[in-house]
Amino acid sequence: MPVVDVAVPVPLKQSFSYLHDTPVATGVRVKVPFGNRTLIGVVIGNIETQTEDTGLTLKSVIEVLDEVPLFDPTLITLANWLAKYYHHPIGEVWSTLMPVRLRKGMPLTDKLDAFTLTEAGQDALEQSLVRGKKQQLCLASLADEPVEEGEIKQRFSPAVIKALSEKALIQTVRIKQEIQTDWASYTLQETTPVASTEQAVAIAGVNQNGTEFRTFLLEGVTGSGKTEVYLQVIAPVLKANRQVLILVPEIGLTPQTVGRFERRFGIKVGVLHSQMSDLARLQVWQQSRRGELGIVIGTRSAIFTPMVRPGMIIVDEEHDESFKQQDGLRYHARDLAVKRAQTENVPLLLGSATPSLESLNNALAKRYTHLQLSERAGGASHTQLKVLDSRDQPLQAGIAPGLLSVMRSHLQQGNQVLVFLNRRGYAPAVLCHHCGQTVDCKSCERPFTYHKSQGRLQCHHCGASKRMPNQCSACHSTSLQTSGLGTEQLEQGLGELFPDIKQVRIDSDAVRGKDALVTRLDEINARKYQLLIGTQILSKGHHFPHVTLVVVLDCDGALFSADFRAPEKFAQLITQLAGRAGRATKPGEMYIQTDNPGHPLLQELIHNGFAHFARHALHERKMANLPPYSAQAVIRAEANAAQQVHTFLQQVKQAFSDHSHQFGGYIAGPLPCLIEKRQGRFRFMLLLQCSQRAALHNWIASTLRQVQSLPLATRVRWSLDIDPVDFS
DNA sequence: AGCACGCCGACT
DNA sequence: GTCGGCGTGCTC
Numbered sequence: 001m002p003v004v005d006v007a008v009p010v011p012l013k014q015s016f017s018y019l020h021d022t023p024v025a026t027g028v029r030v031k032v033p034f035g036n037r038t039l040i041g042v043v044i045g046n047i048e049t050q051t052e053d054t055g056l057t058l059k060s061v062i063e064v065l066d067e068v069p070l071f072d073p074t075l076i077t078l079a080n081w082l083a084k085y086y087h088h089p090i091g092e093v094w095s096t097l098m099p100v101r102l103r104k105g106m107p108l109t110d111k112l113d114a115f116t117l118t119e120a121g122q123d124a125l126e127q128s129l130v131r132g133k134k135q136q137l138c139l140a141s142l143a144d145e146p147v148e149e150g151e152i153k154q155r156f157s158p159a160v161i162k163a164l165s166e167k168a169l170i171q172t173v174r175i176k177q178e179i180q181t182d183w184a185s186y187t188l189q190e191t192t193p194v195a196s197t198e199q200a201v202a203i204a205g206v207n208q209n210g211t212e213f214r215t216f217l218l219e220g221v222t223g224s225g226k227t228e229v230y231l232q233v234i235a236p237v238l239k240a241n242r243q244v245l246i247l248v249p250e251i252g253l254t255p256q257t258v259g260r261f262e263r264r265f266g267i268k269v270g271v272l273h274s275q276m277s278d279l280a281r282l283q284v285w286q287q288s289r290r291g292e293l294g295i296v297i298g299t300r301s302a303i304f305t306p307m308v309r310p311g312m313i314i315v316d317e318e319h320d321e322s323f324k325q326q327d328g329l330r331y332h333a334r335d336l337a338v339k340r341a342q343t344e345n346v347p348l349l350l351g352s353a354t355p356s357l358e359s360l361n362n363a364l365a366k367r368y369t370h371l372q373l374s375e376r377a378g379g380a381s382h383t384q385l386k387v388l389d390s391r392d393q394p395l396q397a398g399i400a401p402g403l404l405s406v407m408r409s410h411l412q413q414g415n416q417v418l419v420f421l422n423r424r425g426y427a428p429a430v431l432c433h434h435c436g437q438t439v440d441c442k443s444c445e446r447p448f449t450y451h452k453s454q455g456r457l458q459c460h461h462c463g464a465s466k467r468m469p470n471q472c473s474a475c476h477s478t479s480l481q482t483s484g485l486g487t488e489q490l491e492q493g494l495g496e497l498f499p500d501i502k503q504v505r506i507d508s509d510a511v512r513g514k515d516a517l518v519t520r521l522d523e524i525n526a527r528k529y530q531l532l533i534g535t536q537i538l539s540k541g542h543h544f545p546h547v548t549l550v551v552v553l554d555c556d557g558a559l560f561s562a563d564f565r566a567p568e569k570f571a572q573l574i575t576q577l578a579g580r581a582g583r584a585t586k587p588g589e590m591y592i593q594t595d596n597p598g599h600p601l602l603q604e605l606i607h608n609g610f611a612h613f614a615r616h617a618l619h620e621r622k623m624a625n626l627p628p629y630s631a632q633a634v635i636r637a638e639a640n641a642a643q644q645v646h647t648f649l650q651q652v653k654q655a656f657s658d659h660s661h662q663f664g665g666y667i668a669g670p671l672p673c674l675i676e677k678r679q680g681r682f683r684f685m686l687l688l689q690c691s692q693r694a695a696l697h698n699w700i701a702s703t704l705r706q707v708q709s710l711p712l713a714t715r716v717r718w719s720l721d722i723d724p725v726d727f728s
Numbered sequence: 729a730g731c732a733c734g735c736c737g738a739c740t
Numbered sequence: 741g742t743c744g745g746c747g748t749g750c751t752c
Contacts, residue, residue, distance in 0.1 A: 006752080011729055016752040035731065035751045058752055092729095714748080 003058065005045035007079075007091045008034055009103070013708075015044055015090055020061040027069030027076055031062040031105060038062060040105040042094045044076065065105060070098075070289075074343045075306055081339055086722050087700055088329050096329045097304040099285050100278040108286060113172050114146035115161075121169035130169070134160045139169065146173055153277055190263055192232065199229055202371040206233040206349060209369075211240070211311065213342050217318075217363040218351040219611065220373030221382075222579025226351045227257075229373070230314055231264050233349065238265060238294050242311025242346075246297045247333055249320035250274070251540045253299055261295055272298030272305065300325060300333040303340060310344045313337050317540075318350040318359055319572055321725055330721045334359075353579060354572040354610050357618055358628045364618075383550070383578040383588040385606045389597040392434055397493020398553055403591055404497065407549060411501055411530060415548040418532045419494065420539075420577060421507075429560035430457065430468070434477035436595040438560050439469060447560045450482045451672060460562035460671055460727075490553070491533060503531035506538055539576040547581040550590040559599050563674075563727045564626050567601050568617055575610040627723070631693040633700060634727070635686040635707075636673065637718035642682035646670055648712040649686045655706045656688060656699070663699035665690050674728040681717070685727070 002023040005015050018032050024043045032041050071079075079097060083090040095103055102108065117125065117139065124130050125139040138156045141147060149172065152161065164170045195203055206216055206229075220226040234244045248257065253273050262269050270284040270293040284305075287293045291308035298305065300323055315323070315337050323333040334350065341348035350359055350368070363370040376382070393400035399407075410417050429447035430439040438447040441459035448457035448466070458465045471478055494503060506520055521542055524532060532538070532547070558570030574592070581588035594602065601620070605613040622629045635652055639645045649670035656667055666689045673683040690696035700720070707713060 003752095008752085009729090010751075012751075014752090018752060032752080037730075037751095056752060711748095 003047040004030070004043050004061065005047065006030060006032055006041040006061075007044045007094045008032065008039050008041040009091045009095045010034070010039070011089050011092060013083075013087075013089050016041070017047065017058055018061045019058045020064070024061065024064055025069045027071035027073075029065040029070060029102065029105065031065060033059045033062060040065070040103065041091065042071070042098075044079075044090065044094075066108065070102065070108065070306075072306060072308075074310075074340065075304065077343050078304075078336070078340055082329065082331060082336070085697070086329060086331060087704055087720055093329055096301075096325075096331075099282045101282045106282075108282075113149040113174060115142055115149060115152050115170050116146035116173050117142045118168055118171050120167075121164070124167075124169050130164075132160070132163065135164055138164060142170060148283070149279065151280070153279075192235075192264075193228060195228065195232060196225065196373075196375065198373045198375060199225055199232075202229050202373060203232045205369060205371050206347060207236055209347055211237075211242075211346065213345045213347065215338060215341065215348045215350065215362070215368040216371055217355060217359050217368045218349060218371045218373070219355050219360070219363070220351065220353060220371075221376060221609075222353045222576065223376040224353075224373035226316070226353075226373065227260060229371075230316070230349070230351065231261070234295070234312060234314070235265075237311035238267070240311060242309045243288065243291065243293065243307040244295050244312045244314065245302065245305060245307060245310070246295065246314045246316065247302055247323070247337060248297060248299060248316045249540065250299050250322040251537065252317055252320075253297065258297055261297065265294070267294045269293070270296040270298075270305075272296065272302040274299060274301075303333045303336050307344075310346050312347050312349065313341045313344075314349045314351065316351050319352045319354050319356040320540075321569075324725050326726065327719075330719070330724075332723060332725075335723070354575045355614065357568055357614060357621060360614050361618055361628045364615075383581055383590050385574070385578060385590050385592065387597045387602065387606055388591045388593045389595075390433075390593045391436055391595050391597075397497055398490045399493075399497075399551070400593060403551060403593055406591060407551060408498075410549040411498065413548075414530075416524070416527070416530055416532060416544065416546045417549045417551065418534060418538065418544065418547045418577075418581065419490070419551045419553065420573075421490070421533065421535050421553065428452075428482045428557055429562075430480055430482050431556055431560065431595055432472035432475060432477055433479040433481050433595060435472060435475040436556075436597075437472055437474040439473070439480065447562065449562045449674075451676065458672065461668055463669060463671055494531065494533065498531060501531045502529045503533060504529040506532065506534040507536075536573070539573050539580065543580050548588050550577055550581050550588060552577075552590065552592045555592050555594045555602070556596055559594070559596060559602060564621070564624070565725060565727075568614075571601070571605050571610055571613050571617070574605065625691060630689050630691045631696040632724060633688045633696060634721040634724040635688070635718060636683060636721065637670075637685070637716045638678070638681040638683040639716040640681055642684075644712065645682050645684045645716055648710065648716045648718070649684050651710050651712065652707050652718075653686055655710070656686075656703050658706075659699055659703050662702075663690055663695040664692075665696065665699045 001019050001021060003017050004020055004024045006018055007015050023046045024030060026043055026045060028043045030041055030043055031038055079093050082088065083093045121139060125143060130136050130139060134156060138160050202218060218226055218229060237244055258269050258271055270288055272281055272284050288296050289306040289308065296302065296305050315334050318334050325331050337348055362368045388400060388403050390400040396404060407417050428450045430450055439457065440447050441462065441464055444459055444461040446461050449460050451458050456465055456467055472480055491505060523529065527546055552574060558566045578590050601613060601617060604616045637645045637649050653667055667686065669686040670684045673685050676683060688696065690699060
């Protein structure tokens with residue numbers, strides 16, 4: 001009897017074999033018995049007949065769920081690659097790349113449920129019998145034709161739908177989806193703008209490559225018209241009746257972005273993001289798989305969207321950290337895009353104003369084709385960057401007097417001022433406010449990290465720990481202070497310093513609701529507030545034409561963090577932010593307050609811009625043998641008992657060091673995580689590094705078994721993170 | 729991860 | 741005498 005190899009959703013690094021009377025195609029879902037439960041798995045291979053030498057009795061497949069494979073060979077290759085590269089259980093890999101509904105074993109059908117008006121509903125609409133405003137709107141949207149369930153559920157609350165169905169004004173019907181498989185004959189809805197010289201060069205660069213795999217890095221300053229380049233490079237792809245997959249950061253997926261693509265080509269654009277219902281996602285997934293969508297735009301997990309006729313992949317804002325999954329299968333969608341484009345043999349376009357050092361390095365090494373846009377469209381001027389030396393300054397609410405007077409003058413002129421809190425979880429260093437010197441670990445020559453809970457300093461490279469000193473070792477001043485503190489004082493203090501100015505705080509807490517951010521941004525642009533205090537979210541996607549001054553305060557935290565990526569993240573933030581303030585008629589200025597005005601990376605950023613900063617930073621990475629000139633992995637562990645976690649990682653470290661000589665591996669830790677305690681559990685991590693990616697891979701592959709069999713491995717919660725980007 | 733089996737403490 | 745604590749081991 002044929003034997004099928006099934007990837008079952010359990011955290012085990014193997015697949016399981018089942019009997020079935022006929023062979024089952026790879027990529028088909030099956031229902032199988034597993035222990036005393038039944039699970040949905042994916043067939044990943046077939047063994048013709050049962051090999052009698054294995055001593056186990058195989059169970060049989062309960063049900064074959066799909067007539068045809070749901071996944072094409074490319075996605076199967078991708079799944080296998082993921083399991084291997086991230087050392088992750090194959091069954092869990094399949095779970096993450098399947099839409100939730102398919103994971104649950106739900107059937108895939110061409111028909112879908114939709115809402116339509118009943119006769120009573122029709123009357124109610126015509127005679128305006130329904131009093132609820134939302135209910136009225138809902139009825140109106142169904143006036144012409146049935147609308148699919150997913151869409152209605154997204155636009156109206158369950159209460160509205162429930163009320164209308166109870167009054168029998170609406171009902172569900174099954175409709176067959178219209179199938180559009182040919183969009184090559186699309187008509188441009190709007191005229192294609194004439195590309196600038198730089199844009200034209202970039203567009204030609206991509207288009208002349210043909211349809212084969214190649215990675216392009218489009219490095220274009222904010223406002224240089226990257227989207228226009230995307231639009232013009234995908235036009236011929238669509239003309240050839242091929243599909244385009246576009247990945248965007250979580251925050252970047254706005255109706256405006258989607259609308260821009262829809263307006264240009266007049267074709268339906270599939271959208272995928274985390275806030276959609278499972279059903280809506282599945283529908284887009286399926287439409288793409290059947291080749292009914294020319295363009296699919298989505299966030300991180302959209303990289304798993306199947307395409308019958310793939311033509312190109314684009315990753316916008318490729319440096320964005322939201323492309324890295326931070327739990328479970330910790331994949332990086334940008335890296336995966338490279339792998340997928342290669343397997344599909346289609347071009348890949350990575351775009352950013354502030355490319356990741358990884359991508360930039362690949363471009364400089366000619367592995368990627370480097371395309372650059374350095375002019376802002378329409379001749380808009382750049383925001384001027386300035387450094388404000390805060391050494392020895394008496395700070396008020398964390399701000400130096402000189403800067404306060406600059407703020408005052410901008411406010412007096414009726415302009416908006418943005419105070420930016422760089423509140424990201426940087427490992428805080430300790431600096432002398434008199435001379436700017438950091439407190440360093442003697443053996444590593446790197447700043448110590450301040451751990452608030454213990455009130456001690458810890459070196460994140462060798463693990464050395466010492467108590468907080470009283471004096472600066474360089475100038476003996478007693479004004480040592482930890483970086484990144486004082487944001488709370490700032491929020492209060494600004495109110496006291498500028499009592500007559502209307503201020504608003506924008507961070508992820510303050511704009512929790514669905515439309516809260518949009519509302520707040522509209523208010524800002526309507527000049528309802530004059531002083532804006534904000535965090536990360538302000539650096540992404542929004543424009544502030546009335547802001548003429550941007551103040552960045554806790555810069556030193558980023559420059560001296562134990563996280564070697566902190567300066568890069570900071571520079572990206574600054575650059576993105578600078579691109580969002582002011583406009584042609586009202587050029588902006590930006591002040592960065594620091595105790596280290598002479599810091600080489602900061603100087604490079606201020607005077608020569610991100611591109612130069614990045615090249616300088618790359619050079620430093622090379623000198624320090626840090627990524628992308630080496631490869632890293634992190635093992636994180638957490639448990640209720642700190643001792644247990646520590647012991648476990650100590651044993652893991654031992655296991656790795658037993659093998660390290662073969663691979664030239666370096667181990668740091670166990671170190672307490674920056675957020676040492678989360679949900680009552682203590683968290684520690686172990687850093688693994690090799691100069692070669694392959695060596696790191698083999699090192700982990702040959703040690704992981706041993707780690708998994710440690711008795712403590714089942715007592716603590718632990719995870720492996722390949723190519724970590726966040727060390728918190 | 730689930731889920732069962734298994735062996736020690738306080739309850740109807 | 742049993743209900744239930746969570747340690748240990750297995751899942752084709």
